Amino acid sequence: MRITRLRAVSGALALALGAVGLAGCGGAKDAKSGAAGKLVYWSMWTEGEGQQKAIKAALDSFSAETGIQVDAQWVGREVGKQVIPRLTAGNPPDLVDGGTDLLTSYGSANLQNLTDVYKSEIPGENITVGDSLIKPMLKEVSGTDGPRLAPYSLVGSSVWYNQKVTPELSLHPPKTWAEFIKALDKLKAAGRTPVALDGDIADYDAYWVLWALMRTGGPGTIANAAKDPSGQGFETPAWKRGTEAIQQLIKGGYFPPGFNGTKFPTQQSAWADQTSKTDLILMGSWLPTEATTSLTSQHKDVRKLIEFRSFPFPAISDQDKGTGVVDAGPIGFAVPQKALHKEAADKFIAYFLAKKQLSRIATVAKSMPARTDVTPPPDLAGYAKEFANATAFFGTNDGLYNTMPKWVTDVWQPAVVAFFEGKTDAAGFRADLAKRTADYHKNN
């Protein structure tokens, strides 16, 4: 009798496990057999973020107007780790979003060519999706055979200051490197350590080198040198002028003491609440949001304490090839090649890029909208001006973030950190990069 009961229990257990397995299979099958009027969106934003609120509002009105049922999952920045297995399995969501890194992390072959979406008209406006974007943006998102990303926002970097602390910078923003150093010297003479920098983040150190080289040589200056297996690409005039300018900055004593021994966001927060004697910070367009959140959490009156302003990175010399280039990384939608409801996804992209919807990126998310004819948040007015007048864009670490990530991690970042620690001068920095790059190419 006891044995019979045991057998019954084990049988029930086996059935239960089988049922669980079948339920799992059933879920996958349901996803595949969904109705045509459906849109499955897996987002890089999490519930409560400004961008999530902006997109959610658009999804709700889109669903109400078209009758398309929307299934949105607010996954967050790690969404790729969930999308990639679904791409492999062949049942991805219909709509995803992210930066240009999607092209490498998801593989451009796994994403739909959006040429037709770019040609489609934005509802209620007499222009196409493609026409709504400025030319450098189109160039940034277009591969050899067409765009894979439809940008709705962007991030980039600029030189920030607090109008309430250094109002003179808005009257006379330094336009050349000489003027910039002169302004720093003046602040230093007044007892300031004018440049805030969280030196533990290698990419924040690297912003300075990146910008200097983008000015002297234009987009591709770092990428071309990194791709040269001989390691000799670091000795061009653009590299020499750019790195020597940064050497002047490092050796000038403009950073606060211990800037490379603190942990982010110590220096940024100290710049924002003025507990350090810093005035300028080269940082991304997310700075106003990030600093405001930090100050608000400390119950500080943000508007009384800070007025965000920015100016373009100054020209290094009159031989610059990168005048007017802007750091702008698009964030946009992509449609997986094997998505079941591509039409609904395409339709939503055009819908969201309408001024009415996109303006929420500025008003709710306080971020830069991808269209220059949508009013940006007031804190980003300076950056928006740079963006609208851009001659070309460059991406994070000159695009190498996506194409040569191991070089960035193992060659670029350690060399830049050593340079900013003052262990080497500009020539030594270039020699270090040359050696490490040659070694990198021998092994990769």
Added chain:
Amino acid sequence: MSRVMASPAGLAPRARVRSGGSPAEQGRRKIYWPFITPALLFYVGFFVVPALYGVWVSFVKWRGMGDPQVFVGFGNYRRMWRDESFRMAFTNTITILIVCGVGVFACSFLISSILRELKLGPVLRTIMFVPHLLSPIAVGIGLGLLLSPDGLLNATLRLAGLGSAAQLWLTPDWIFKMILIATIWGSTGYYVMLMASAIGRIPGYYYEQAALDGAGRFRAFLHVTLPLTWDLVSVTAVLWMISAIRIFEFVYGLVGTGANPPPQARTMTIEVFLTTTGGAPAQYDMGLGSAMAVVMVLMTLVLVVAVRRFMRREALEF
């Protein structure tokens, strides 16, 4: 020869037992597979197969996202050994294993022996165990704050008039030394707990006899404590090796703040993380990352077997 001759006859009764036996035994036999199968399926499906797949991936070039896998043989292993970052991570891991191992065990024995003689020993032991209960990430981040330029360590040094000894402890030059010290600090409590329980079981008269024979504390440790806790020491040595090779969260919490830890501070697990899906930017080099992971597993196996053999002794009963 006699065994071979005997085997057919020997099998017969066993066969009879299988088909016969008491009803309870027969019943137990029938429920054996239904009970073991789900666990076996889960184990094979979620552990053995992925582990073997990881070995396969170490022989291919693959970004892990439906891209075709290209067989490269031992190419990833060759790349790995030529990779300066991996060599540094490997050296760092071995350094943690040995230096922190010596530190942790020396501190654990010393503290356990002292606690044995204190009335407040159990309370202090529990307090020392607390770091082990906390999230390694949280402990790492907390230590990072203590080690900042104006943190507690430098402030204390300045107060003590040793301002010149204050350093930027979190810069690449110092960070690995801090990791070594912090690892010893963070791990000792756990091993004190284990050691103290073993030392506490040693009858007091062994120590009394040792004292009567003129043995000092060190000789009593060598001739009483160590031999009578040897079993536990060999087990904890294995536990230490496994945790030292797999150390990750603690180091990441101490060093990382969203950026990549500098090469000077990377361990093998961190290097695997950066090579595959972690870090900024993620490298998605699944083949190279899997080769590193395979080396980690082999290294663990070799060391565990070696230590078990080296530390094998006749068990002492008391």
